[in-house]
Amino acid sequence: MKKANQELSDIIVGFINPIAAFLVFTILPFNWAMSSVVLLPFLAGYFLGTQNKQSLLTRLIMMNALFFATALVALNGAIHLIIIPLAAMGATYLGIQFRQKEQKKMLFFQVGIYLLILVGTLKFAVPLFLEFTMWTDERFEAPKIQLAELDGSPIDQKTFEDKVLVLDFWATWCGPCIQEFPVLEKVHAHFAEHEDVLFYAVSSNVGRDTDEKVIEFINENNYQLHFVKDPDSKTYDEFGIYSIPQIYLIKNGEVIYNHSGYTSAEELESNLINRIEELLEE
Structure with a gap:
């Protein structure tokens, strides 16, 4: 029963992520939206990270598969923007890892520090990345x-x-x-x-x-x-x-x-x- 509930929660997260990402990208400038879009996958991985019966790879796929599929369609062939779902998967991974490490006495403020580093990197690095990949x-x-x-x-x-x-x-x-x-x-x-x-x-x-x-x-x-x-x-x-x-x-x-x-x-x-x-x- 627990395994079924875990799979269901992962699938639900997989539906929520692309919907939330779409709403964020229609409201915020791209680099701020890019920073924001890692928060939900991170939190999903963090709060669901205690349910570790399945392999980490399986969970990452279940929680991000729809995100990838939606992104590939929405990007309309602009493959360089695959960085968006990749960032979501990376954030999910960090969330799961942080939760499991926190259970081993990892201080909570360390989670915030790492997340701020991730968000800040995306905020300032994405424009440079796009400049490099979009011009030929x-x-x-x-x-x-x-x-x-x-x-x-x-x-x-x-x-x-x-x-x-x-x-x-x-x-x-x-x-x-x-x-x-x-x-x-x-x-x-x-x-x-x-x-x-x-x-x-x-x-x-x-x-x-x-x-x-x-x-x-x-x-x-x-x-x-x-x-x-x-x-x-x-x-x-x-x-x-x-x-x-x-x-x-x-x-x-x-x-x-x-x-x-x-x-x-x-x-x-x-x-x-x-x-x-x-x-x-x-």
Whole structure:
């Protein structure tokens, strides 16, 4: 009976963790949310840590399996953000270990110290981690770019010559894409008077998107970005995109920088402006 209750409690925790994480990430900035999301798994491991009939690995899997599955779907291919469920599993492990050690006269304040170290590390290290993993600066020849205005009129390839071309691939159903728009608006406004910078927000009919949905979305919002479309998703396929949002910085037919995903923890605005200005000076 005890074993059944233990398994049930672990499964319940497995359901609660991703729900709580989702709520936290919709309310708090990413790095604070990342710090907060370790607290619940830690407490779950701590308060359930006395029930140690099963192996530690089995318990970690049961308490975090749904978290992993939910995260993989929600991350939409942004595998570098797997750090979120990994942090949850690590926090669960620490909680179990701390509870068992406390039963061996481990002082309670030590638990708090270790937890503060974990939370603090995540708070300040996550932005650096994202900066390292989300930007790619390996240059390669840009594939053929076939874009059109929203009315269907094609954009001449010659328009891109001798320009810094910024392509942002997005979709109406992509939450991070929408969250990224205010940042892109600021970057777009920063270079609005600069004739050598072209900034396109590119919609491809991937997932559940259609031209009608895209136009409806744009009309309902007051964004000042230059929205264009990718007819038949040809450019999307040529770039080999597997997740969005994706930003490409292109000059003279060469992809110079590529940015994958979006979180509020990263200093995207300043990073993007600095890279564009760097390309303008080349």
